[in-house]
Amino acid sequence: MMDSISLSQLKRSLSSTASTAHFMMRSQKSCCSSSSSRNSSQDILPAIAGVASVEASGAKDAKNTTRAGVRSMPLVRSSSGFETTVSWDSPGDDRTQSETPHVTARAKKNRLRVTHESIIPLPKGATINPLVPPSRLHRHSAPHMRVSTEQSQPTFPKPTIQPPPSPASPDIILAVHGGAGTHAPHTHKPLLSLLRRSLAASLAQSSGDLTAPGTIIHLTCALEDSPLTNAGLGSNLTLLGTVECDAGMMDGVRGDFGAVGALSGVGNPIGVARRVMEEAGRGGVAGLVAPVLVVGEGAGRWWAERGGGGVDQDLVTEEARGRWRRHLGWLREAEEAARGGSNSPSDSGKRKRGPPSPPPITPNDTIGALLSTPSALYATASTGGTSLKPPGRISSAAHYGASIHARRVTAPSPPGMDHPAMDIACTVSGTGEQLITSLFAKTLVDAVGVHNGDCERALRACVEAFLADGHGERNVGVLLVKRELASSADADAESPTRSRRVVECWWAHTTDTFAVGYVSGGMRRPFVAISRVPRDSAGRRKRFVVEGRCVK
Structure with a gap:
């Protein structure tokens, strides 16, 4: 007489049977109506319970086996010395989807003895794949499951393998800076991490559907979206406690330029600058001249009329608000001191102690990005401006030739020599008024050609x-990024000058620190660094530093 066991023991011994029933109930719920699903699910558990008496002398033998790299269901042996097998039919098989699974057997010495056979009904329209979670079953893609007398191995539809994304072109180079100023030591790590992640993500995007201008916009927006930088979210506040952003973009191949200034409520002003540049490059309509710079409330309306979103975003962070209060307090004290209204010893003592320590993360000046390929050249700049600036002030990022410049130049060469053309682009950070009056970016690009x-x-x-x-x-x-372009002498593949066509990345600054980084399609990881102005042997700080590297 065989011992009877409970349903829970049966589930542990025949794990595959319980798993199959679980799949069937889940797919039945997704394919059938609520009433029919309730009735059918009530029929399934009694069907399992019908296999109620087993002699569990060899439950350990009911294992998953692997044949030809395909996972198969464990074998269940009946009381009369037979074993059941599970196979699948692909959707293209001549058997219909509504066939009822059944139990058949073949003679073999058994260890798990089942008192009788049970037929577990498969709901009409349900499809089951034991290797796919129930929530992902699909009636048109998953194979049909049934119990068959055939001793064939399970077959599955061939999976669709997505090709890996194409690598970025080795000719592309992306460069970025996080502003010139004084970066506190505890801000170095998060800022470098931001530059590294932004460069890697934008390089990956360049291998997809993004065009060259889309790639550099993606890179600039990554910095605007971070409160670590003084651009977009978390920018410095004006004297009235509001955010007004400036941004500019230039196409060095076509010579197009576009900018936006004193823009409020838009977290990515570089996107507006790009639209201005593109419309300016196409020219006006009906004889009107397309602007290269839009500012203030008019810039917001101009962007909204063209379907631009996010014109009422809150870009003020708690950190920026706290910094604004501290700076405003310093300003009030300085104004009182300038008017001679604070001559008491106590006030004098307060001023001697100096301002409080800087906030944990101090945004510095304008951010910028560069992109260079053999056929494209772009430069961008974006900033929230100086702290406590008067509303309506426009920084160098929105002025032509001040913070960004990019163009193809031909260096002078001796008669009879074919000197290659060069793509040169730069993005500049610093005191905006000084950069505007000196046209620093344009002057530098011209100087590279002259030298x-x-x-x-x-x-x-x-x-x-x-x-x-x-x-x-x-x-x-x-x-600054410079790329030498192939000359007519390089048409011959054996030309010795062909190997000298390199891309160079340079940076210089007079401030204490300058956060920079770059990456190319041929590099394994981006290069990022916090550049510092060195000191001489006597410990005196030098006036500025110039550094550069050849890009692989």
């Missing part, structure tokens, strides 16, 4: 002239 492509020489000359022109503290940080 026969010698970027270091051109950078040193421009920074020296910038420091000598004017009084007081003068701040600038510049990132």
Whole structure:
């Protein structure tokens, strides 16, 4: 006489049977009506319970086996010395979907003895794949499950393999800076991480459907969306406690330029600048001249009329609000001191102690990005401006030739020599008014051409002239990319000058620190760094630093 066991014991011994019933109930619920699903699910558990008496002397033998790399269901042996097998029919098989699964057997010595056979009904229209979770079953894609007398191995539809994304072109280079200023040591790690992630993500996007301008917009927006930078979200506040952003973009191949200034409520002003540049490049309609710069409330309306979204975003962060209050307090004290209204010893003592320590993360000046390929050249800049600026103030990011410039230049060469053309682009950070009056970005690009492509020489000359022109503290940080283009002499593949067509990335700054980074399609990971102005042997800080690298 065989021992009877409970339903829970049966489920543990015949795990495959319980798993099959679970799949069937789940697919029945998704394919049948609520009433029919309730009735059928009530029929399934009694069907399992019908296999109620087993002699569990060899339950460990009911294992999953692997044949030809395909997972198969465990074998269940009946009381009369037979075993059941499970197979699947593909949707293209001549058997219909509504066939009822049944139990058949073949003679073999058994260890698990089942008192009688049970037929588990498969709801009409349901399809089951034991290797796919029930929530992902689909009646048109999953194979049909049934119990068959055939001793064939399970067959499955061939999976659709998505090809891996194509790698980025080795000729593309992306460069970015996070602003020139004084970065506190505890801000270095998060800022470098932001630059690294932004460069890697934008390079990956460049291998997809994004065009060259779309790629550099993606890179710039990544920095605007982070409160770590003084652009977009978390920007410095005006004197009235509001956010007004400026941004500019230039196409170095076509010479097109577009910018937006004093824009409120738009988290990615670089997108507006791109639209201005593209419309300016196409020209006006009906004889009207397309603008290259739109500002203030008119810029918001201009963007909304063209379907631009997010014109009422709240870009003020708690950190920016706290910084604004501290700066406003310093300003009020300085104004009182200038009017001579604070001469008491207590007030004098407060001023001698100086301002409180800086906030945990201090945004610095304008951010910028560069993109260079053999056929495209772009430069961008975006900023929230200086803290406590008067409303309506426009920074250098929105001025032509001040913070960004990009163009194809031909360096002078001796007669009879074919000197290659060069793509040169730069994006500049610093004190906006000083950059506007000196046209620093355009002057630098022109100087590289004048100096026969010698970027270091051109950078040193421009920074020296910038420091000598004017009084007081003068701040600038510049990132530059130069690509030599193939000349007619390089048409011959064996030309010795062909191997010298390199891309160079340079940066220089007069501020204490400057966050920079770049990546190319041939690099394994982006390069990022916090550049610092060194000190001489006597410990005195040098006036500026110039550094550069050849890009692989």
